[in-house]
Amino acid sequence: MRIDELMTPDPVCVGAEDTLIAAVERLREHDIRHLLVTDRQRLIGVISERDLLEITGWNPDAFFDTPRNRELIVRDHMSATVESVAPDSEPAVASTRMVRFGIGCLPVVNDEKPVGIVTETDLLALVADAAKNAELPDAVDPPLSKCTQGDVVTIDAQQGVADAVELCRRTGIRHLPVVHDGWFVGVLSDRDLRADKGSFAPVPVAEIMSKDIQSLSPDARLSEAAGAMARLKIGAVPVLRDGRLEGIVTVTDVLRVLGTFCFSSQG
Numbered sequence: 001m002r003i004d005e006l007m008t009p010d011p012v013c014v015g016a017e018d019t020l021i022a023a024v025e026r027l028r029e030h031d032i033r034h035l036l037v038t039d040r041q042r043l044i045g046v047i048s049e050r051d052l053l054e055i056t057g058w059n060p061d062a063f064f065d066t067p068r069n070r071e072l073i074v075r076d077h078m079s080a081t082v083e084s085v086a087p088d089s090e091p092a093v094a095s096t097r098m099v100r101f102g103i104g105c106l107p108v109v110n111d112e113k114p115v116g117i118v119t120e121t122d123l124l125a126l127v128a129d130a131a132k133n134a135e136l137p138d139a140v141d142p143p144l145s146k147c148t149q150g151d152v153v154t155i156d157a158q159q160g161v162a163d164a165v166e167l168c169r170r171t172g173i174r175h176l177p178v179v180h181d182g183w184f185v186g187v188l189s190d191r192d193l194r195a196d197k198g199s200f201a202p203v204p205v206a207e208i209m210s211k212d213i214q215s216l217s218p219d220a221r222l223s224e225a226a227g228a229m230a231r232l233k234i235g236a237v238p239v240l241r242d243g244r245l246e247g248i249v250t251v252t253d254v255l256r257v258l259g260t261f262c263f264s265s266q267g
Contacts, residue, residue, distance in 0.1 A: 001090065001091060001126075002087065002088050002089065002090065003085050003086070003087055003088070003089045003090070003091065003093075003094060003108055003116075003118055004087035004088065004108065004115075004116065006091060006118055006122050006123075006126060007087075007108045007115075007116030007117060007118045007122065008116055008117050008118070008119070008122070009115065009116045010116070011036050011107065011108075011114055011115075011116055011117035012026060012030050012032060012035060012036070013035065013036045013037070013038045013114065014026055014035045014036070014037055014038075014047065014074055015037070015038060015039070015074070016037050016038065016039045016044060016045070016073070016074055016075040016078070017039075017073055017074070017075060018073065018074050019070060019071065019072060019073055019074070020052065020055065020056075020064075020069075020072045020073065020074060020077060021060075021064045021069075021070050021072075022074075023035055023047055023052060023074055024052055024056075024060050024064075027049055027052070032049075033048055033049040033050070033104060033105070033119075034046060034047075034048045034049070034104065034105040034117065034119070035047050035048070036107050036114045036117065037074055037075070037078045038114065039075075041113055042112045042113060043082060043084065043107055043109055043112060043113065043114045044078075044080065044082070045074075045075075045078035045079055045080045045082055046078060046079050046082055046105070046107065047074055047077065047078040047079065048079075048104070048105075049190075050174075050190065051077065051078075051079065053190065053193075054169075055072075055077055056069075058165060058193055082107060083097055083101050083103060083106060084106055084107045084108065084109040084114075085097065085106050085107075085108055085109070085118065086108070086109065086110070087108055087110055087115060087116070091118075091123060091126055091258065092258060092259050092260070092261060094106050094118050094123065095123050095255040095256075095258040095259045096255075096259035098120065098123075098255055099252055099255050099256050099259060102172075104119060104120045104251075105117055105118065105119045105120070106118050106119075120229075120235070120251045120255065121229075121230050121233060123254070123255060123258060124226040124227070124229050124230035124251065124254055125226075125227075125230040126258075127140075127141075127222070127223050127226040127227075127254055127258055128223055128224075128226045128227030128230055130223070131221065131223030131224075131226075131227075136223060136261070139260075140222075140257055140258070140260065140261045141221050141222050141223045141257075142221070142222055142257075143218065143219055143220065143221060143222075144216060144217070144218050144219070144220050144221070144222065144224075144225060144239050144247070144249050145218035145219065145239075145246075147222055147249065147253050147257070148218065148239045148246065148247030148248065148249050148253075152177055152245060152247055152248045153167065153171055153173060153176065153177075154176070154177045154178065154179045154245065155167060155176055155177075155178055155179075155188065155205055156178070156179060156180060156205070157178050157179070157180040157185050157186070157204060157205055157206040157209070158180065158204045158205070158206065159204065159205055160202055160203070160204060160205070161193070161203055161204070161205055161207075161208060162202070163205075164176060164188050164193070164205050165193060168188075168190065168193070174189060174190050174235045174236070175187050175188075175189050175190075175234065175235050175236040175248075175250075176188045176189070177238055177245055177248060178205055178206070178209050179245060180206075182244060183243055183244060184215070184238055184240055184243060184244060184245040185206070185209075185211070186206070186209040186210055186211045186213060187209060187210050187213050187236075187238065188205055188208070188209040188210070189210060189234070189235075192208050192209060192210055193208070213238065214228045214232055214234070214237055215237060215238045215239070215240045216228070216237055216238075216239055216240070216249075217239070217240065217241065218239055218241055218246055218247075220239075222249070222253070222254060222257060225237045225249045225253075225254065226254045229251060229254070235250060235251045236248050236249065236250045236251070237249050
């Protein structure tokens with residue numbers, strides 16, 4: 001299989017001279033996490049939802065109330081060092097590169113022009129579909145007990161939202177498991193924080209966390225976690241035994257394994 005069979009063609013782009021507020025609006029309009037930045041149709045950068053949250057103090061609405069901030073342009077705040085893949089690359093190349101550089105998408109570039117984009121979600125769905133078709137060997141689809149991150153950063157449900165924001169910023173975590181008295185009770189994601197509009201009032205995490213969370217047992221397979229993350233567009237799945245958190249499996253865990261497997265025969 002080639003990347004151009006997997007990618008989303010005609011990726012959503014933003015001009016280098018467009019304003020940051022235009023970038024935020026485009027992300028919201030298309031419900032995506034990444035925008036490719038172009039100048040005369042050439043790819044020159046990427047700006048992500050996470051970048052914009054950091055720039056705006058996790059409160060875009062308040063940030064752009066200031067007229068000066070409404071004039072800030074993408075070129076001055078984008079990531080100018082862009083990793084990309086060619087249309088004829090294999091999925092393993094993309095997954096390895098995402099893990100190596102800690103990124104969630106790769107532009108697909110032909111002659112310096114973006115022709116598509118491949119995301120973590122695309123690769124997760126590929127793993128899940130291959131498992132359904134019995135195309136994954138056990139080495140590529142181990143039980144979660146074999147590949148779960150056991151030393152998990154968590155936060156107590158009664159801690160303040162501001163504490164959670166600081167913890168997410170310091171660790172780069174997008175999905176923070178929430179516990180109380182040793183029991184898993186929910187997850188606080190960057191999208192929960194964004195929905196809170198950055199007010200970060202002195203309220204406990206329990207008031208804004210997501211409670212209806214997809215979880216799996218340690219006996220579930222990695223492909224099951226990949227399918228859940230792709231379907232729900234989330235970056236991690238908690239691994240529970242009898243209601244207690246045993247670990248967490250992330251997109252990176254799946255991509256790291258995917259980087260060892262070739263889908264050429266399935267494409």
